Amino acid sequence: MNLKTYAEIRRLLSVTSILIQFALDMIVSTLYRPRGLRRRSFARRMLAITARLILRRPAGIIRFPVRLRQTIERLGPTYVKLGQILSLREDLLPRRITYELRNLQTKVPPISYEEAKKVVEGEFNVPLRHIFKEFAPKPVGAASLAQAHIAYLRNGQKVVVKVQRPGIIPIMTSDLRIMQRLAWVLQQIPYIQDFQPQKLIQEFSDYTMKELDFTQEGKHADIFRENFKDDSDVILPKIYWEYTTKKVLTLEFIExxxxxxxxxxxxxxxxxxxxxxxxxxxxxxxxxxxxxxxxxxxxxxxxxxxxxxxxxxxxxxxxxxxxxxxxxxxxxxxxxxxxxxxxxxxxxxxxxxxxxxxxxxxxxxxxxxxxxxxxxxxxxxxxxxxxxxxxxxxxxxxxxxxxxxxxxxxxxxxxxxxxxxxxxxxxxxxxxxxxxxxxxxxxxxSPARMAKPILRALPDYLDFIEQAPATLLKTLGMVSSGKFQIEMVEKTVSKAPREPVWKLWIPLVALFLGIVAMSADSPPGGDLALGRSVHLPWASALSFAIAGWYSLRFWRMRKA
Structure with missing residues (x-):
C-alpha cells in the first residue's frame, strides 16, 4: 500500500466518522421532536433519553439544515466549497437547506506569516525580500483556500498577493476522489439517480481543481479586461504575471x-x-x-x-x-x-x-x-x-x-x-x-450578423465550386465504365415541370456576389456594421433579390 492510498483511507475513515456522528445527532433529535400537535409519549421520552445517554449526543431538537451546515464545516475546505455551490442549487435542494448553506464560513483563521512566507519563497525559490520590497505580515482577508496580503513590488507599486494555504491540494484531491466514489454509489439508486449526483460532483471537481490553480484566475482577469477594454467605466485589476504562480497570485491594488x-x-x-x-x-x-x-x-x-x-x-x-x-x-x-x-x-x-x-x-x-x-x-x-x-x-x-x-x-x-x-x-x-x-x-x-456564418463558410463553398468539374467528370467516367449505375425512377404523383439542373447554380452565384458586394461596403478590417448593412449598394441588393426569387421558386417546385 503506497502513501497516497494510505492517506486516502485515513481521510475516508475520518469523513465516515463525522457523517456517522451527524446521523446519530439527527436520530436523537427526531426522538425529541413531537409528532404534530401531540406531546411525546412517556415511552418515547424515555427512549430519547436512553439513546442520548448511550450515544453521548446533545439533548433537544436540532434543525437538520443547521446540523448539516455545521457538519460540512467540520469536514473541511473541500466540503465547504461543495456546500457553497449547493447553496446555489435551489432547483435541486429545498430552500430551507440552501438558505442555511449560504451561512457556510467564508472567513477562517489565517495561517501565520511564516507559513505564508514559506509558500511564496517555495514558489519563486528566492527569499521573500528579493521578491517584494514590503510584505505585510497580517493578511487583509482569509478564506478556506487562500489569504490575501498587501505588498509592494521592488519598483514601489502597491499590490495584493493571494497566497494558497499550504497542504490544501492533497487534502482536496483526496476528498474529491472520495466524493466521486460516493456519487457513483448514489447514481445506482433509482430515486436519487434522477438528480445526477455523478455529474454534479464531476462539475464540482472540475471547477475546484481550476480554482486551486491561481494562474486560471489570472487568465480570467485578462479575459474580462479584454472584454471591457472599450468601457472606461469598468475596471479590472492588472495581473503581474512575473509574480504569479499556481499558488501565488499578485494583482494590482485598487482603492x-x-x-x-x-x-x-x-x-x-x-x-x-x-x-x-x-x-x-x-x-x-x-x-x-x-x-x-x-x-x-x-x-x-x-x-x-x-x-x-x-x-x-x-x-x-x-x-x-x-x-x-x-x-x-x-x-x-x-x-x-x-x-x-x-x-x-x-x-x-x-x-x-x-x-x-x-x-x-x-x-x-x-x-x-x-x-x-x-x-x-x-x-x-x-x-x-x-x-x-x-x-x-x-x-x-x-x-x-x-x-x-x-x-x-x-x-x-x-x-x-x-x-x-x-x-x-x-x-x-x-x-x-x-x-x-x-x-x-x-x-x-441584423443582416450583417446573419451574414457572418455564410462569410465564414465561403472558403468551403469556393473549394466545392473549384472541385465540382473534376468531381463531375470522375463520376461520369465511373458511370460510363459500368462501375457506378444510376437507376432512374419515374414519379407519377406529380406532373409539375422541373427546372434544368444548371439553373440550380443561379441562386448560389447570386448569393455569393451579394455577400461580396456587402463585404466591400463594410469598414476596412472591421466587421459588417448594422448602419452600413441597412443601406446596401444596388448590386448587393439585386444579387440577394435574385437569389431569394430563385430559392423561393425551387422551394415551390419541390413542394409541388
Missing amino acids: GVKPDDTEKLKKLGINGPRVAALGARVVIKQLFVDGFFHGDPHPGNIFIVGTEKFCMIDLGMIGQFTQKTMNAMFLYYYYLIIRDYETASKYMVGLTETTPHSDIAGFRAEIEEIGKRWIGAGFKNYSLGKLILNSMNMGARYKLYFNKDIMLAIKAIVTIEAVGYILDPKMDLARVSLPMMSEIFIGRI
Missing part, C-alpha cells in the same frame, strides 16, 4: 468602496442609481454578449472606484456559455422582461436537461403562472431575480435540471439586483435591462 458601505457612499456623493444601472449593464454584457461572466458578484467582490466606476475582483468562480446556451438564455430573459411568458417558458425549457420522467408541459404551465403573478409587483414584493429563481426552483419538481453555469448566471442576476437595490431602492431591473437587451436583440437579427 474603492464596497457597495454595501452606505455611510461612505453618502460621504463621497456617489450617484447610486447610475452605479446600480452600470452594474446591471456589466452583468448583461457578460451574460448575453460575451458568454463569460463573474459567477459571484456579491458586495465583497465589487468596488466602486471614484464616484461612478465599477471594479470586479476575486475572479476564480466564473461561468461560461456555449453559443447555443447563450442564445437560449438571452431569448428567455428578453421575452421575460417584455412579459411574453409563453415564449419565455419555451426558451427556459431549452436550457434544461430532461429525463424520461420529465413533465415539460407541466413545467411550462407552472412558470407561465409564476410570471403572471409578477405583473405589477414592486421589488419588495416580487423582484425579477426572485421571479427567475422561483421559476428555476420548479425544475426539480417536474424532473428538469439546469447545469452549473445556468445556475451561476441566475445567481449573478439575483446578486446584482440585490446590490442595485442597496444603491438605488427604486431600481427596477427589468426597466434598466430593456434598452440594452433591445439593442442586443436588434444586433442579433
Whole structure:
C-alpha cells in the first residue's frame, strides 16, 4: 500500500466518522421532536433519553439544515466549497437547506506569516525580500483556500498577493476522489439517480481543481479586461504575471468602496442609481454578449472606484456559455422582461436537461403562472431575480435540471439586483435591462450578423465550386465504365415541370456576389456594421433579390 492510498483511507475513515456522528445527532433529535400537535409519549421520552445517554449526543431538537451546515464545516475546505455551490442549487435542494448553506464560513483563521512566507519563497525559490520590497505580515482577508496580503513590488507599486494555504491540494484531491466514489454509489439508486449526483460532483471537481490553480484566475482577469477594454467605466485589476504562480497570485491594488458601505457612499456623493444601472449593464454584457461572466458578484467582490466606476475582483468562480446556451438564455430573459411568458417558458425549457420522467408541459404551465403573478409587483414584493429563481426552483419538481453555469448566471442576476437595490431602492431591473437587451436583440437579427456564418463558410463553398468539374467528370467516367449505375425512377404523383439542373447554380452565384458586394461596403478590417448593412449598394441588393426569387421558386417546385 503506497502513501497516497494510505492517506486516502485515513481521510475516508475520518469523513465516515463525522457523517456517522451527524446521523446519530439527527436520530436523537427526531426522538425529541413531537409528532404534530401531540406531546411525546412517556415511552418515547424515555427512549430519547436512553439513546442520548448511550450515544453521548446533545439533548433537544436540532434543525437538520443547521446540523448539516455545521457538519460540512467540520469536514473541511473541500466540503465547504461543495456546500457553497449547493447553496446555489435551489432547483435541486429545498430552500430551507440552501438558505442555511449560504451561512457556510467564508472567513477562517489565517495561517501565520511564516507559513505564508514559506509558500511564496517555495514558489519563486528566492527569499521573500528579493521578491517584494514590503510584505505585510497580517493578511487583509482569509478564506478556506487562500489569504490575501498587501505588498509592494521592488519598483514601489502597491499590490495584493493571494497566497494558497499550504497542504490544501492533497487534502482536496483526496476528498474529491472520495466524493466521486460516493456519487457513483448514489447514481445506482433509482430515486436519487434522477438528480445526477455523478455529474454534479464531476462539475464540482472540475471547477475546484481550476480554482486551486491561481494562474486560471489570472487568465480570467485578462479575459474580462479584454472584454471591457472599450468601457472606461469598468475596471479590472492588472495581473503581474512575473509574480504569479499556481499558488501565488499578485494583482494590482485598487482603492474603492464596497457597495454595501452606505455611510461612505453618502460621504463621497456617489450617484447610486447610475452605479446600480452600470452594474446591471456589466452583468448583461457578460451574460448575453460575451458568454463569460463573474459567477459571484456579491458586495465583497465589487468596488466602486471614484464616484461612478465599477471594479470586479476575486475572479476564480466564473461561468461560461456555449453559443447555443447563450442564445437560449438571452431569448428567455428578453421575452421575460417584455412579459411574453409563453415564449419565455419555451426558451427556459431549452436550457434544461430532461429525463424520461420529465413533465415539460407541466413545467411550462407552472412558470407561465409564476410570471403572471409578477405583473405589477414592486421589488419588495416580487423582484425579477426572485421571479427567475422561483421559476428555476420548479425544475426539480417536474424532473428538469439546469447545469452549473445556468445556475451561476441566475445567481449573478439575483446578486446584482440585490446590490442595485442597496444603491438605488427604486431600481427596477427589468426597466434598466430593456434598452440594452433591445439593442442586443436588434444586433442579433441584423443582416450583417446573419451574414457572418455564410462569410465564414465561403472558403468551403469556393473549394466545392473549384472541385465540382473534376468531381463531375470522375463520376461520369465511373458511370460510363459500368462501375457506378444510376437507376432512374419515374414519379407519377406529380406532373409539375422541373427546372434544368444548371439553373440550380443561379441562386448560389447570386448569393455569393451579394455577400461580396456587402463585404466591400463594410469598414476596412472591421466587421459588417448594422448602419452600413441597412443601406446596401444596388448590386448587393439585386444579387440577394435574385437569389431569394430563385430559392423561393425551387422551394415551390419541390413542394409541388
